[in-house]
Amino acid sequence: MAYLVQKYGGSSVATPSKIRGVAKRVQKSLCTCDGIVVVVSAMGDTTDELISLAHRLNDDPPSREMDMLLSTGETITAPLLAMSLAAIGVDAVSLTGLQAGIRTSASHRKARIVDIIPERILEELARGRIVVVAGFQGANEQLDITTLGRGGSDTTAVALATALRAEHCEIYTDVRGVFSADPRIVPEAVPIPEISYAEMLEFAAVGAKVMHPRAVEIGEAYDMPIWVRSSFDDSGGTIICRHPKLEDRQKVRGIAHETDVAKITMLRVPDRPGIAAAIFGPLAEHHINVDVILQNVGHDGTTDLSFTISASDLRAAEKLVGDIAHSIGADGYEATSDIAKVSVVGTGMLNTPGIAATMFRTLADAGINITLISTSEIRITCIIDRERVRDAVQALHRAYELDQL
Numbered sequence: 446m447a448y449l450v451q452k453y454g455g456s457s458v459a460t461p462s463k464i465r466g467v468a469k470r471v472q473k474s475l476c477t478c479d480g481i482v483v484v485v486s487a488m489g490d491t492t493d494e495l496i497s498l499a500h501r502l503n504d505d506p507p508s509r510e511m512d513m514l515l516s517t518g519e520t521i522t523a524p525l526l527a528m529s530l531a532a533i534g535v536d537a538v539s540l541t542g543l544q545a546g547i548r549t550s551a552s553h554r555k556a557r558i559v560d561i562i563p564e565r566i567l568e569e570l571a572r573g574r575i576v577v578v579a580g581f582q583g584a585n586e587q588l589d590i591t592t593l594g595r596g597g598s599d600t601t602a603v604a605l606a607t608a609l610r611a612e613h614c615e616i617y618t619d620v621r622g623v624f625s626a627d628p629r630i631v632p633e634a635v636p637i638p639e640i641s642y643a644e645m646l647e648f649a650a651v652g653a654k655v656m657h658p659r660a661v662e663i664g665e666a667y668d669m670p671i672w673v674r675s676s677f678d679d680s681g682g683t684i685i686c687r688h689p690k691l692e693d694r695q696k697v698r699g700i701a702h703e704t705d706v707a708k709i710t711m712l713r714v715p716d717r718p719g720i721a722a723a724i725f726g727p728l729a730e731h732h733i734n735v736d737v738i739l740q741n742v743g744h745d746g747t748t749d750l751s752f753t754i755s756a757s758d759l760r761a762a763e764k765l766v767g768d769i770a771h772s773i774g775a776d777g778y779e780a781t782s783d784i785a786k787v788s789v790v791g792t793g794m795l796n797t798p799g800i801a802a803t804m805f806r807t808l809a810d811a812g813i814n815i816t817l818i819s820t821s822e823i824r825i826t827c828i829i830d831r832e833r834v835r836d837a838v839q840a841l842h843r844a845y846e847l848d849q850l
């Protein structure tokens with residue numbers, strides 16, 4: 446049986462008229478397959494509103510109760526869509542994550558899907574019904590309701606597509622796909638027709654926010670193509686798959702940027718074994734994620750050591766690094782958040798010399814100073830001044846001819 450899984454994000458179901466639009470799109474897709482499972486998010490900003498409601502009653506709400514609360518957002522959308530489908534004569538049934546057989550790990554607010562028992566869904570599909578599943582939620586061994594972390598409906602959708610052996614998974618959102626750069630900065634940016642799982646994960650890690658990374662990981666593990674499209678038009682969108690066709694021609698897939706970055710430099714750190722562990726151990730214990738690290742070579746037995754973290758972690762990090770500097774005999778530290786990250790991503794760079802050179806030349810020609818560089822096999826990231834980030838993204842998009850896809 447060729448089943449189709451479609452997921453509609455919060456902005457696509459924000460109002461009754463948008464839900465009606467989704468119902469029509471689902472109805473139209475019916476003729477292309479043997480059955481459809483639709484995964485929905487909470488309407489509009491419902492999840493944010495529920496979180497702030499909770500915080501008005503408790504600064505640190507018990508996470509089990511948070512999951513009971515947050516799951517209601519999706520639990521509202523699912524029956525509304527099912528009703529809207531019924532209103533146009535399409536037989537549909539809504540299911541919670543628990544009813545849909547989504548079993549998760551125990552941990553609340555960041556649960557992982559451990560198993561899907563799809564019997565109920567398959568039964569309903571066999572009866573010719575559209576199945577509307579509340580995204581983002583599941584149940585743990587105790588049958589307590591869990592949620593999968595912010596943006597988790599993408600994960601529900603790709604996991605269900607895998608369990609049902611769907612041909613692919615369609616993710617409907619308010620943008621026309623994964624863009625070659627942020628279109629608010631680069632007006633000529635275009636949706637990337639095809640991108641590999643690995644590229645998408647790198648992209649997400651350095652600032653592109655379209656897809657939930659865990660959903661992409663599941664797609665990669667089970668080879669499930671993910672088609673990201675707009676729910677508001679019929680344009681082609683982006684297909685995330687194993688082997689994008691454009692691979693040979695397009696060496697760089699896109700430019701990502703991130704402004705939630707801060708840099709800490711530990712000054713005149715003694716150059717001896719154990720120092721890096723002494724610095725990064727306490728940060729890790731406090732769940733502060735360290736990104737780019739640069740250790741300069743010292744000449745007088747000391748060295749400066751810089752690293753980046755997300756700007757939202759800066760306050761927490763500053764509470765720690767003063768003490769760390771003192772305990773290892775460094776000369777203190779400097780912190781700044783006037784920086785940004787700009788990255789080029791593409792598997793093509795694996796065997797194409799000159800991609801990095803083009804990046805550095807382009808930034809140099811634009812008079813943009815690079816403070817730190819980090820690379821993976823398919824990504825080059827430069828840390829630059831925050832106020833130059835627009836110029837950098839625009840210049841790089843032009844340099845790699847990404848407007849000519």
Ligand code: ASP
Nearest residue numbers: 486492581595596597598
């Ligand atoms: N409603 C949840 C959130 O806003 C899950 C989702 O939209 O995917 O994070």
Ligand code: MG
Nearest residue numbers: 455486487492
């Ligand atoms: Mg949402």
